Amino acid sequence: MAYNPSRARLSPPAPAAPRPRKRGRSPSAPGAAVWRASAYVAPFDHRRRWQDPAGASGRVWQGYHAPHAPVPYRRWVFADEASTSGSDACTIMSYNILADNNARNHPDLYLDVPWDALRWDSRRRLIIHEIRHWDSDLVCLQEVDRFREIAAEMKNRGYECSFKGRTGDAKDGCATFWKSERLRLLEEDSIDFSEFNLRNNVAQVLVFELNGTQKFVLGNIHVLFNPKRGDVKMGQVRMLLERANALAGKWDGIPIVLAGDFNSTPESAIYKFLSTMKLNVSLHDRRQLSGLDSSEFGLYCSLLNYGWSDEEVRNATGSSNVMVASHPLKLSSSYAMLKGNSSNRGYHGEPLATSYHKKFLGTVDYLWYTPGLECSRVLDTLPVDALRRTRGLPTREMGSDHLPIVAEFIFSEQIRDASEQEDESDQDESAREASTSKHIYFSDSDS
Numbered sequence: 492m493a494y495n496p497s498r499a500r501l502s503p504p505a506p507a508a509p510r511p512r513k514r515g516r517s518p519s520a521p522g523a524a525v526w527r528a529s530a531y532v533a534p535f536d537h538r539r540r541w542q543d544p545a546g547a548s549g550r551v552w553q554g555y556h557a558p559h560a561p562v563p564y565r566r567w568v569f570a571d572e573a574s575t576s577g578s579d580a581c582t583i584m585s586y587n588i589l590a591d592n593n594a595r596n597h598p599d600l601y602l603d604v605p606w607d608a609l610r611w612d613s614r615r616r617l618i619i620h621e622i623r624h625w626d627s628d629l630v631c632l633q634e635v636d637r638f639r640e641i642a643a644e645m646k647n648r649g650y651e652c653s654f655k656g657r658t659g660d661a662k663d664g665c666a667t668f669w670k671s672e673r674l675r676l677l678e679e680d681s682i683d684f685s686e687f688n689l690r691n692n693v694a695q696v697l698v699f700e701l702n703g704t705q706k707f708v709l710g711n712i713h714v715l716f717n718p719k720r721g722d723v724k725m726g727q728v729r730m731l732l733e734r735a736n737a738l739a740g741k742w743d744g745i746p747i748v749l750a751g752d753f754n755s756t757p758e759s760a761i762y763k764f765l766s767t768m769k770l771n772v773s774l775h776d777r778r779q780l781s782g783l784d785s786s787e788f789g790l791y792c793s794l795l796n797y798g799w800s801d802e803e804v805r806n807a808t809g810s811s812n813v814m815v816a817s818h819p820l821k822l823s824s825s826y827a828m829l830k831g832n833s834s835n836r837g838y839h840g841e842p843l844a845t846s847y848h849k850k851f852l853g854t855v856d857y858l859w860y861t862p863g864l865e866c867s868r869v870l871d872t873l874p875v876d877a878l879r880r881t882r883g884l885p886t887r888e889m890g891s892d893h894l895p896i897v898a899e900f901i902f903s904e905q906i907r908d909a910s911e912q913e914d915e916s917d918q919d920e921s922a923r924e925a926s927t928s929k930h931i932y933f934s935d936s937d938s
Contacts, residue, residue, distance in 0.1 A: 560617065560888040562624045563877075568829050569868045579902050580867065581673075581701055584627035585750035585858055586895035587713070587846070588618050588641075589885065590634040590663035600848040600892070603882040611637065617890030619644045625870065625897050629669050629699070631750040633713035636663035655681040659691045665711045665751070667695050675700045677742070682734060689726045689806060690715050694751070696734050698742055705902045707864070708739045712751035721780025722803035724754065724761055725772070725816055729809065732765075732818040739861075746863030747820065748900065752846075752893065754855050756782035757827075757839040765822055765859060772799065772807050773814040780807075783851070825858040825866040825898035834874040842872040847884045848892045858898045870897035 591611040594601065601609055608614070615637065622630055622645075630650070635641060638654050645652060651671045656664035669676070678698040685691040694712035701707070712731050715723050735747050755761035759782030764770035776797050778784050801811040808816040827840035837843045837854070845856040852875070860866060872894050878884070884892040 562621050563873060563888055565873065566871050567868050568831050568871050570829055570866060579701060579705055580899055581629065581707075581901075582625075582627040582897060582899045583629040583631065583709070583748055583750060583858060584622065584625060584895050584897045585631045585633075585711075585752075585856055586618075586622070587633040587752040587856065587891060587893035588635060589614070589891040589893065590636040592636050592662045593634060600850060601883060601885075602849055604885060605887065608885050608887050613887075614885055614890040615640060615644075617885075617888070621890065621895060623648060625895065627897055628673055628701075629667065629709060631695075631709070631711040632666045632668070633711070633752045634663045635666040638664070638666055641666065642668075651676070653679055653695060653697065655683075655693045655695050657691045657693050658683060658685050661691055664693055665695050665713055667697060667709065667711050669699065673702060675703070677706065678738065680734065680738060682730060684727050684730070687726070687730065689723050689730070690717075690720075692727055694727070694731050694734075696731070696738055698738060698745070706742055706745045707902075708735050708742070708745060708747040710735045710747065710749040710751070712749070712753070714752065714754045716754050716783075718781055718784035719778045721761070721775070721777035722772075722799070722806040724781050725764065725770075725807035726809075728753065728755075728761060728765065729807070729816055729818060732820050736819050744863075746902070747861045748864065749822070749859040750857075752856050754781055754783065756853050756855065757837060757841040758782050762839075764816060764818070765857075766824065768819070768821065769815060769817045771815050772804065773797065777803055777807070783855075820861055822859040822861060823866070825860060825900075826869050826896065828866050829869050831869075831871050832874070834876070835872050842894075842896070843875045844878055844894075845872060845896060846893045847878050847881070849883055852878065856893060856896050858896060860898075860900060863903060864900045865903045866898050867901050868899045870895075872896070 591614075594609050594611075594614075619641070630645070632641070635654065638656075642652050642654070645668045649670055649672060650668040652666060652668045653676070654664060654666045656662075676697060677700055680696040682694040682696070683691075684693065692713055692715050694710060697709050697711075699707060699709060710731050712727070714727050717723070731749065735749065739745050739747050753761065753765075760770055760772075760775045760780045762782070772780075774797075777799065799807075799814075804814060805811040808814065824841065826836075826842055830836070830840065831842070835843050841857075842854050844852050845854045846852075858866075858869075881889075884894075
């Protein structure tokens with residue numbers, strides 16, 4: 492048989508008397524093999540082949556699997572006067588797990604992340620391990636592009652699931668998982684924002700029954716990232732609130748929980764819209780609406796001309812003739828309602844950071860809820876100093892560039908009348924927004 496050089500290179504090493512491997516020794520020449528040392532060394536197996544992953548120097552053992560790293564320590568913060576948790580308590584997690592496709596297509600965001608920490612097989616184990624560790628009744632995931640793999644793992648742990656994928660070239664979507672022993676799905680709806688010319692993001696709206704008694708609506712959304720399209724972000728958020736409210740009314744005014752990556756900071760106008768029910772968009776620059784665009788040039792232009800077109804106004808408010816966007820829900824943010832430590836909480840009571848990569852350190856993930864529910868505890872986030880020491884997420888201990896946020900909700904005895912809410916939107920805008928941002932931006936470029 493003719494000699495085939497390429498075939499010879501792919502053949503496994505001979506099983507007889509393998510040469511001893513040494514750790515930590517630099518290659519004697521460019522391209523020489525390097526053994527990646529760690530606390531755990533997999534047994535040598537001649538049946539496995541070497542591989543050279545993109546971006547990795549040297550060769551890495553294909554059969555190596557790192558052991559499960561411990562979940563970083565996070566403490567529970569309890570409400571001062573919350574009712575005792577019982578059978579009607581429901582824990583809900585919101586977690587942007589960083590789509591595999593997005594991680595590979597945006598390497599500039601993860602320059603300081605070890606290549607093996609970005610590999611999907613490693614991140615998947617960490618993500619599932621963390622979800623299992625906190626053992627939430629409901630899990631709302633965003634940026635899910637390996638849904639079958641995640642769903643198979645979750646099914647083995649007693650979860651049912653629902654998935655809504657994005658349209659177009661996007662490969663990810665939103666997925667909601669619930670424990671079948673405690674929760675029953677009563678109705679399911681979804682929003683494809685591309686049908687309303689609001690880009691190809693998606694949201695889920697579902698009605699659940701807890702323990703055969705209490706009912707509530709759950710929304711799961713991943714809002715558009717693009718910082719300069721605040722009009723589209725506003726439109727997506729507004730439409731989710733309207734759809735959730737309609738579904739709650741259909742089921743006799745049951746309470747609502749909204750989870751997701753809203754891609755807006757606590758200092759932003761969109762956060763104000765969520766928390767106060769109204770926003771006059773004419774007083775804001777759409778490029779600054781979500782708080783993600785910190786460029787000085789954008790701020791300078793906004794002082795000169797906000798430049799809202801009829802189409803942008805229609806995206807934000809629902810009508811080109813209406814400059815005030817509004818929604819009918821009295822929303823409270825679970826983390827803002829429970830006081831945390833100053834090392835990881837900001838001016839608004841929200842976490843200082845739920846996401847960290849090369850160009851952003853700040854909060855964009857939330858769990859909102861309406862009257863009829865009380866938040867009895869939240870899983871506090873990590874201190875900012877601890878996050879900074881990682882130099883960026885994900886790591887070998889954390890599987891995404893977002894932290895999962897978790898809150899426990901209990902059903903309150905009485906639902907407060909929404910008419911009792913004071914209209915805070917008429918107060919002086921400049922006084923309400925005179926706060927110093929706690930978020931840190933590393934670049935003014937638009938990813």
